[in-house]
Amino acid sequence: QKEVEQDPGPLSVPExxxxxxxxxxxxxxxxxxxxxxxxxxxxxxxxxxxxxxGNKEDGRFTAQVDKSSKYISLFIRDSQxxxxxxxxxxxxRTGGGADGLTFGKGTHLIIQP
Amino acid sequence: DSxxxxxxxxxxxxxxxxxxxxxxxxxGDLSVYWYQQSLDQGLQFLIQxxxxxxxxxxxxxxxFSAQQFPDLHSELNLSSLELGxxxxxxxxxxxxxxxxxxxxxxxxxxxxxL
Numbered sequence: 001q002k003e004v005e006q007d008p009g010p011l012s013v014p015e016x017x018x019x020x021x022x023x024x025x026x027x028x029x030x031x032x033x034x035x036x037x038x039x040x041x042x043x044x045x046x047x048x049x050x051x052x053x054g055n056k057e058d059g060r061f062t063a064q065v066d067k068s069s070k071y072i073s074l075f076i077r078d079s080q081x082x083x084x085x086x087x088x089x090x091x092x093r094t095g096g097g098a099d100g101l102t103f104g105k106g107t108h109l110i111i112q113p
Numbered sequence: 114d115s116x117x118x119x120x121x122x123x124x125x126x127x128x129x130x131x132x133x134x135x136x137x138x139x140x141g142d143l144s145v146y147w148y149q150q151s152l153d154q155g156l157q158f159l160i161q162x163x164x165x166x167x168x169x170x171x172x173x174x175x176x177f178s179a180q181q182f183p184d185l186h187s188e189l190n191l192s193s194l195e196l197g198x199x200x201x202x203x204x205x206x207x208x209x210x211x212x213x214x215x216x217x218x219x220x221x222x223x224x225x226x227l
Contacts, residue, residue: 034215041220041223042221043117043203043221044156088155088156103155104155
């Protein structure tokens with residue numbers, strides 16, 4: 001079992017829909033949870049950053065962490081065609097440096113106009 | 114624009130050759146990270162430098178090496194290239210090093226080994 005599992009998609013939804021992206025993980029030492037957005041031919045861009053369990057909201061984006069289930073989610077409200085990208089989850093353990101930052105393989109999201 | 118600059122954007126070379134990828138971190142950032150991204154493996158951490166010194170090592174092959182110079186730019190050297198080394202190579206930077214540092218990525222170098 002990989003440390004971080006993420007459905008690669010593609011996930012195709014109509015414009016304006018609510019999008020739910022998810023990752024599961026197996027390492028209970030992970031404490032920091034991130035979502036990156038990657039457009040084609042570009043580097044990943046940090047979108048959301050949360051510590052431990054709970055919710056965090058930023059505009060149309062909400063990140064949720066459920067440590068008891070080892071499950072994290074990213075919700076996108078009122079989705080726009082410009083949200084079409086690959087979304088990567090990433091997580092890091094306390095005391096871990098760069099070698100402790102583990103990425104999911106990414107979900108390819110397509111928002112249809 | 115993340116502020117991290119990578120050159121070249123594309124590189125096409127042959128098996129057995131050696132190439133150098135270059136990265137300039139964001140102004141003020143002391144830490145540089147190198148990642149390899151392929152379709153089957155995803156984003157894999159290779160190596161990290163902090164203020165000129167190697168800080169952490171990931172899944173970096175012995176044929177690969179890196180360094181960070183006094184002006185904080187970094188170079189990743191890939192030698193005896195194989196077909197399987199074809200991938201996107203990303204550089205990222207952060208101000209410090211630690212568990213909660215936010216990484217800023219460059220646009221990557223697409224390496225094709227023929």
